Amino acid sequence: DQGRPALGSPQFKDMYNKVRRIPVPKGGGLLDRSDLWGIDGSYNLSEYTKSFADVIVGGNWRKYLLDSDSTLFPDPVDKPIGITEFGAYVQITKELNSWLKLSASGRYDKNENFKGRFTPRITAVIKAKENNNFRLSYQTAYRFPSTQQQWIDLDLFSYKLIGGNKSFVSKYHFDTNPAYYRDSLQNGVVKQWDYPLQKPESLTSFEVGYRGLLLDQKLMIDAYGYWGFYQDFTGRISVIQSKSGSGIPDLNTDQVYSVPINYHDNINTNGFGIGVDYRLPRNFSVSANFSSDNLDVPAGLTTNFNTPKYRLNLGVANSSFGKDKRAGFAINYRWQDGFYFEGDLANGDLPAFQTLDAQVSYKFPKTKSILKLGATNLLNEYYYNAIGNSYVGGLYYISFGYNLY
Template sequence: MKSPVTVEKLTARDLRLAPAPSFFEAIENVKSVQVITPSLGFKVINARGFANTTNVRFAQLVDGIDNQAPHIGGPIGNALGSSDLDIASVEIVPGTAAALYGLNAINGLANFSTKSPFTSEGLSLQQKTGVNHLGDASSPAKLYSETSLRYARALGTRWAFKLNGTYTRGYDWIANDQTDLFPQGNATAGLPGGPANPAYDPVNGYGNESSNRSTLSLGGKSYAVARTGYLEKDVVDYRLRNLKADAAVHFRPHARTELAYTYRVAELDNVYQRSNRFRLQDYVLQQHALAFTTPTVQARAYLTRESTGRSYNLRSMAENLDRSYKPDAQWNRDYTAAWNAAVQAGQSVADAHATARAAADAGRLQPGTAAFRQKLRELQDINNWDQGAALRVRADLLHAEAQADLGRALRNHLLPRLPAFLDLRAGLDHRTYVIVPDGNYFINPNPKKDQFSNLTYSKTGGFVQAGARVWHDAVRLTATLRADKNDYFRLRLNPRFTAVVSPTPRHNFRLSYQSGYRFPSLFEGFSNVNSGQVKRIGGLRVMSDGVFENSYLRSSIDAFNAAVTAAVNANTSSASAAEKRRLAIENNKGLLRRNPYSYLRPEQIRSLEVGYKAALLPQGRLLLDVDFYYNRYRDFIAQVEAYVPKTNNPDSAAIYLSNRATQNRYRLWTSSQTQVYNYGGSAGLRYELRGGYLAGANVTYARLDRAESGDGLEDGFNTPRWMYNLNLGNENAYRGLGFGINYRWQASYYSQTFLVTGTVPAYATLDAQLSYHLTKPNVRLKVGATNLLNRYYESFLGGPSVGGLYYAAVSYGLN
């Protein structure tokens, strides 16, 4: 009630009432939270805007321990997290929490608290069985299964242990959007977009993107022609698997002092999305954690290890499947010869293109054949995306932190007269990432070391906080200052000031101002990979020195080449094709724009938040929570694609940039030059009715206010303006029978990503569950459905189509 910032919480009761199949899915219905679904087993949590499929701005913790995959910089859903049997509660802080946590949590964080083996003992079992893909044109119905076990025991008053294991199997949601991303590619030559477009580039098709196109001169005109490529469903195995387990030993030498060691491990097969979509296969995460807790001190140290196993990039897989039977140059020659022959035989231009593609595709590997499957397995193990598709990364995260309640310590030992209304705290933390370079995805850029020697990247930080409770605890004030020093960047300071005014215990007004920094992740700072003949490199100077200064924006190069093609196709003179092209290049070179961006800087947010929380009606049965925030972001970390002409003569740049073979192509991580302002708010009601009924409603509003400096926002806001939830439930409506219903709606929104840009349609989902609790034995039965009406939707463009999941669960021994 008196938190100085907005905090949302799911209690054990909330989780039992939720119609979602797991606690992690239930988070989607929390006020202020936006969740996107790249996969059935991989949901991404975000708050207050700027969402993407790898959300490195939102931290996800289990018992205060970060469970991200180190090289990604964010978690893979709940792959390494707690099971439903072991979860005690969920707390979510929407908005920046960097001043205290320092975990790049500038959009917020979620902390999953697990059950203590001292207080929750015994054996618990749970089996969920379900079905999805009902009514799916892309797949028949598929089974879903999740089996969980938990065993905990206290050995006297000092020792306790617990064991958890979960095995999930299913069939992933399918991404099969075949909308043409390049419909105007041949408009000047009179050909429409869609499958008949020689440059057809479906959203969920790979191997036919811009880097797989060529400009061919056919019949005196220029045509953009792409390789045929493959649909996503041709190159990915949609079978989903997640096997995870954890074991913990707890020791209490004294009643209020505890030392705990936890080991977590997860192996998964899943679909994952970043700029491209990936198949994670035999992917392994491990974590060793040590936690020490007293009333005065909290300390943690942990090591997270990541191995990507036999994972692969879907786009590179499709590209190299095409090139495995015929290189681009030969394919283009065959296409040209077949087109000319077809036209001479009297075929129309459009029919000639279809004939030419069929001829050039002769010998192409066909999905489902033994030869296709064999080649897919071969490419999956080639760790070079210009030749294969393997993702082979090994990375470690080492973290240590400690916080101390200095006020309590001073009063207990040195200054017993220190006023009780003063609160003094301090904390320190250190984090080091260690990458084992693979020569494809990561190298060591230090010129004094071998490129295959381990790459390290570290940050050290700490905070001090002073607080006071005055006027009989009616006003609480805190001031916090955090300092962080990251490799490659100077020291950064984050202040935070908060106030909570409580004229009565039931009415609480809060105000906070804080800033936060996000430092580049490993991927953003150090990536070094060729993908589709475009080299993606980290934005730190040590990785991309010289590229920014000598490159031109791809967007301007695309506009330039489109204008050149249009001019060639519109030129009806008797000049040769080469002369027409030379004139078009000269007349349109003014469209080319030098790359205005530069090397990475830390992202920064400044946030002002006000809120009100009240417990109304007798016994506080009606809980009201309202918040409003206004944020200013600076130095957004995002990607820009820019190409360097292979010439030192700037006068020749246009000629070199008109030909793919005479330019070096890069995708760079950089910092936006734009200052961005966004604002929003949320309101929630929770009403405890008679008879154990619990009703709730919440609404969330988020809006991009403006972007100053006019260079355009590179990283999309990707957030619906409005979202709301309505829910009603009762654990024991009649003789052990309970139910839970949730209706969720979100508005359409404009989505801007490197894969696809456009409008995500509005959608609504209805989730429901019925439960029955037998007290002897302690068994809970539950049947439910998410997206009960089975109305398929996409939570973001380029992602899968999500339908209904219908399930039944049997749980024994829940406590």
């Protein structure tokens, strides 16, 4: 440690600022000038199809240009990596009678690196009585690997974080110098990793729900439950490769990679939620909602699911009170359960946090304007929502809207 600047000293800060501005591999800076171009559109055909059903069609096109000068992706200087995606959908809604409405849709998506996929969905809304509805839905969804899951190429010194594109096979010589599952070697079992073909993940889910007004329409309840089944779920595992070019790698000295994989067995997810709103006299109202989400995953698979198991929101508000009912206010309390965060760059326990949001408003009827003064995280309780992210404090604002009502 001789000659090393002390932590926090001016010399240390100066050296730190210099190094973080130098791009990798000579420094710690990342250059990401990537672009995303996109077009989205939809058209309601119901004017022409109303005798049969309500019909909506739409589509989208996206072009990713990954430009990092080889600091984040394996893109040569001034030669960004391009990825094109497109999709189209049609949605048909039909009211069969006074108590049953059906909605069906189909969507086709294509990414230039993967085969296209058609995903259907169907929903039924059943009217039990006035302002009381049950809903049932069957849905399928499809997700292409993200740009980083396909193309990231980042040396984190203790391991290399790479994507699932086949070009990495030749770049890191996995075809001639195979890698092995790290967790298997730790358990004394030699299991070779064969760099399987990367696939998009798909989800089949079922949902039931209820929404209704009760107690003379003063109480609104919205509740749901869902069950989902992932196929080819995308996660990450660690593999290790010999630096000598052959043989079984050493767990302590050889090269470790974090690689994306598709888990072939089904992975289940489920959850529920309930929201309650109650109208009180003189325009006061109180609200509460609670939700839970769960994912059942095998040990050793990094999922990046990153969703708290429980979340709670409580609120009280009044939209119009005082002289001429011009004033208003809203107070909301938010709480989120802690969970183990998994990211490409960092993992760790994310603690639970809670915040209080508040807002007051005043209306100016002559100009149809509203003045608002408010705060998100009013008490300025610092928290962070991902490992490696900066702390989030209070946000205080004032706004004026003209000709709003």
